[in-house]
Amino acid sequence: MRRIALASGLILALGLSACAGAGSPSTPQTTAPTTSGTTTSGATAAETPTGTPGETTPTPGPTASGDPQRHASGAFATREAATLKDPWAMEFVPGTDQLLITQKSGELLLRDQRSGETITVSGTPEVVDAGQGGFGDVVVAPSFEQDQTIYLSWAERGDGGNTGAVIGRAKLVTDGSTASLDGLTVIWRQDPKVSGNGHFAHRIAFSPDGQHMFVTSGDRQKMTPAQDLNSGLGKVLRLNPDGTPAEGNPFADRGGVSAQIWSYGHRNPLGIAFDADGNLWSSEMGPQGGDEINLILEGKNYGWPNASNGSHYGGGEIPDHAPGDGFEAPKVWWNSSISPSSLMIYSGDVFPQWQGDAFVGALSGQALLRVGLNGTDATKGDEWDMGQRIRDVAQAPDGTIWLIEDGSNGRLLQIVPA
Numbered sequence: 001m002r003r004i005a006l007a008s009g010l011i012l013a014l015g016l017s018a019c020a021g022a023g024s025p026s027t028p029q030t031t032a033p034t035t036s037g038t039t040t041s042g043a044t045a046a047e048t049p050t051g052t053p054g055e056t057t058p059t060p061g062p063t064a065s066g067d068p069q070r071h072a073s074g075a076f077a078t079r080e081a082a083t084l085k086d087p088w089a090m091e092f093v094p095g096t097d098q099l100l101i102t103q104k105s106g107e108l109l110l111r112d113q114r115s116g117e118t119i120t121v122s123g124t125p126e127v128v129d130a131g132q133g134g135f136g137d138v139v140v141a142p143s144f145e146q147d148q149t150i151y152l153s154w155a156e157r158g159d160g161g162n163t164g165a166v167i168g169r170a171k172l173v174t175d176g177s178t179a180s181l182d183g184l185t186v187i188w189r190q191d192p193k194v195s196g197n198g199h200f201a202h203r204i205a206f207s208p209d210g211q212h213m214f215v216t217s218g219d220r221q222k223m224t225p226a227q228d229l230n231s232g233l234g235k236v237l238r239l240n241p242d243g244t245p246a247e248g249n250p251f252a253d254r255g256g257v258s259a260q261i262w263s264y265g266h267r268n269p270l271g272i273a274f275d276a277d278g279n280l281w282s283s284e285m286g287p288q289g290g291d292e293i294n295l296i297l298e299g300k301n302y303g304w305p306n307a308s309n310g311s312h313y314g315g316g317e318i319p320d321h322a323p324g325d326g327f328e329a330p331k332v333w334w335n336s337s338i339s340p341s342s343l344m345i346y347s348g349d350v351f352p353q354w355q356g357d358a359f360v361g362a363l364s365g366q367a368l369l370r371v372g373l374n375g376t377d378a379t380k381g382d383e384w385d386m387g388q389r390i391r392d393v394a395q396a397p398d399g400t401i402w403l404i405e406d407g408s409n410g411r412l413l414q415i416v417p418a
């Protein structure tokens with residue numbers, strides 16, 4: 001596999017490291033091979049012929065979405081706001097200047113975005129911090145402004161040392177100088193628990209009407225359960241806000257865990273978000289060269305492990321997504337891998353040129369990626385080298401974009417216009 005996507009498409013967007021508040025200035029990133037100066041227009045990269053066959057081999061399906069568009073539609077500056085320890089997810093608290101951040105080892109932080117002060121929320125659960133498991137997602141309930149309910153996901157241990165993801169909800173109680181979780185209750189458990197500590201996924205997104213909670217449930221690196229409609233692994237689930245299966249799910253007549261399933265054939269979908277039209281999108285970490293953006297549709301089979309545009313680590317071939325194979329093909333995929341960690345769909349005014357587009361954090365790709373969304377179609381957009389693994393991406397109430405880096409010194413970054 002050649003690393004073409006990033007090598008030829010990097011757009012330098014760092015180096016204008018304005019200092020945010022008390023934070024220390026971020027280190028300028030000067031590695032991208034652009035010569036376009038501080039405007040970071042990316043014109044050079046955009047004009048570079050990129051129709052290299054290796055990028056998309058072999059290209060199945062009715063779209064050419066595997067061919068990246070390397071146009072640059074804007075530039076940004078990056079401000080460092082804080083340094084965190086293995087952060088995993090973040091969520092802006094509606095109606096406040098506060099940001100919730102999970103750290104993988106089990107901490108929930110509440111950051112005052114004005115002062116930069118961060119307090120640790122008490123009452124958090126014990127988590128299994130191993131492998132890819134730990135504290136996971138944090139989202140506010142649709143009813144947050146009435147009841148201050150938040151949802152959290154994490155890995156827990158069960159019988160025989162097996163592990164599984166869970167979702168709990170609690171009331172976030174704050175009084176300015178302290179914060180706690182009140183009445184934390186587990187409302188969903190990934191079923192079954194299995195050995196190992198990989199591919200929990202456990203991302204959460206509420207439907208725009210607030211009626212349904214969609215949950216990504218990774219394949220736990222067991223692969224074949226993704227095709228098993230009697231297993232909760234390798235699925236996107238549609239639940240009620242109380243964690244029970246939602247009415248009208250496509251496999252409800254099977255009962256049991258099947259009643260939770262909305263779509264299947266997923267590997268490790270680490271991002272999920274609704275667009276303004278109500279379409280549900282997911283970023284999925286695939287095998288080697290098989291990372292995907294999928295439009296999530298009721299009852300559809302997304303192929304894993306029977307179809308993927310990538311191959312197994314170590315080189316085992318997997319049939320590509322192909323028309324008529326019965327599997328829903330990705331709208332966008334990456335080969336080589338970029339390891340998508342997260343998905344945000346932008347709706348702010350700060351970057352009007354990006355309204356309606358998806359933003360993906362890349363772990364191995366060490367990049368922020370923009371994916372253009374147009375109805376139910378998606379196309380690759382910008383790829384910005386961030387020089388670090390990006391773990392999560394979120395939009396602030398003011399319309400700026402925030403990132404967290406992966407790792408024990410993962411920075412909290414704000415993206416603003418250059």
Ligand SMILES: [Ca+2]
Pocket residue numbers: 265292302303304307308328329330
């Ligand atoms: Ca797939």
